[in-house]
Amino acid sequence: xxxxxxxxxxxxxxxxxxxxxxxxxxxxxxxxxxxxxxxxxxxxxxxxxxxxxxxxxxxxxxxxxxxxxxxxxxxxxxxxxxxxxxxxxxxxxxxxxxxxxxxxxxxxxxxxxxxxxxxxxxxxxxxxxxxxxxxxxxxxxxxxxxxxxxxxxxxxxxxxxxxxxxxxxxxxxxxxxxxxxxxxxxxxxxxxxxxxxxxxxxxxxxxxxxxxxxxxxxxxxxxxxxxxxxxxxxxxxxxxxxxxxxxxxxxxxxxxxxxxxxxxxxxxxxxxxxxxxxxxxxxxxxxxxxxxxxxxxxxxxxxxxxxxxxxxxxxxxxxxxxxxxxxxxxxxxxxxxxxxxxxxxxxxxxxxxxxxxxxxxxxxxxxxxxxx
Numbered sequence: 237x238x239x240x241x242x243x244x245x246x247x248x249x250x251x252x253x254x255x256x257x258x259x260x261x262x263x264x265x266x267x268x269x270x271x272x273x274x275x276x277x278x279x280x281x282x283x284x285x286x287x288x289x290x291x292x293x294x295x296x297x298x299x300x301x302x303x304x305x306x307x308x309x310x311x312x313x314x315x316x317x318x319x320x321x322x323x324x325x326x327x328x329x330x331x332x333x334x335x336x337x338x339x340x341x342x343x344x345x346x347x348x349x350x351x352x353x354x355x356x357x358x359x360x361x362x363x364x365x366x367x368x369x370x371x372x373x374x375x376x377x378x379x380x381x382x383x384x385x386x387x388x389x390x391x392x393x394x395x396x397x398x399x400x401x402x403x404x405x406x407x408x409x410x411x412x413x414x415x416x417x418x419x420x421x422x423x424x425x426x427x428x429x430x431x432x433x434x435x436x437x438x439x440x441x442x443x444x445x446x447x448x449x450x451x452x453x454x455x456x457x458x459x460x461x462x463x464x465x466x467x468x469x470x471x472x473x474x475x476x477x478x479x480x481x482x483x484x485x486x487x488x489x490x491x492x493x494x495x496x497x498x499x500x501x502x503x504x505x506x507x508x509x510x511x512x513x514x515x516x517x518x519x520x521x522x523x524x525x526x527x528x529x530x531x532x533x534x535x536x537x538x539x540x541x542x543x544x545x546x547x548x549x550x551x552x553x554x555x556x557x558x559x560x561x562x563x564x565x566x567x568x569x570x571x572x573x574x575x576x577x578x579x580x581x582x583x584x585x586x587x588x589x590x591x592x593x594x595x596x597x598x599x600x601x602x603x604x605x606x607x608x
Contacts, residue, residue: 346393406539
């Protein structure tokens with residue numbers, strides 16, 4: 237280890253993600269368009285048209301962005317139904333997780349994380365010396381937080397991370413359950429981050445974003461990446477109580493959001509019709525694809541959103557073997573071996589449009605047929 241580097245950073249390991257289209261296309265020496273990506277959970281309807289807006293905003297790239305991001309924060313506040321002073325902009329949710337951890341966590345602080353869930357919560361917390369407490373949140377049936385988060389645990393940790401709907405299971409906790417947990421965290425003086433990156437593609441009525449301004453220790457993050465199909469723009473926002481939001485806005489990295497992304501975000505947050513159409517499409521395709529996976533011998537978890545976690549051990553393949561076979565079919569799926577508690581038995585599939593979903597099913601059929 238290089239001397240004088242912070243130990244938690246020097247020993248850090250990268251969090252694994254899907255969406256490695258560029259890397260795999262380069263390795264296979266093929267065009268990116270030849271790959272079908274079911275490893276990243278992006279809105280199957282893609283993004284509303286942005287070409288004209290981007291072309292117009294290109295005229296402003298000779299200037300710094302507005303570091304207060306007034307236009308974007310105003311749009312986010314209206315979209316979420318909260319005051320603008322409670323909005324914290326971020327270069328995607330991951331930057332907000334880093335900011336949350338950096339603001340709160342010191343060496344030895346406990347952080348409670350559900351199993352299985354998105355890996356960045358643990359990755360970002362460990363960078364600042366956190367001690368991780370993994371809790372069983374349920375795979376096939378989500379548990380009420382009261383079942384696995386008692387007051388003794390809350391007293392023992394500095395912060396709790398909850399993903400709702402949860403990635404990779406696609407399960408959704410009710411708003412009432414999260415509200416109850418948030419109030420318990422307030423009483424125990426424990427911070428709670430609720431990641432609602434996928435809630436617009438699931439059931440936005442279950443969001444607790446509007447509760448955050450009324451609380452001291454609740455931070456709710458939202459992402460435009462998944463909902464509006466713009467992962468290349470890197471854009472999200474968080475909502476917190478006034479004091480916490482002020483601290484975060486004063487200490488976040490300046491100009492972390494480019495002017496093109498912030499302008500696009502302000503526009504996209506006004507396109508709620510696009511989200512309604514997306515939820516309808518996802519519901520139809522989720523039902524169809526879940527049934528198809530079952531017929532192929534996989535065991536899918538009942539999902540509420542645009543991805544499906546499926547147990548593949550009954551097929552005779554490990555998750556890694558199946559993922560590699562699918563790459564040969566030019567279809568990318570998410571090997572979930574990197575999710576704590578899942579081992580090599582699960583794969584996550586994004587939900588795309590019907591034509592693409594049929595291609596996925598066809599590729600899976602060929603791979604499973606080879607095993608026989």
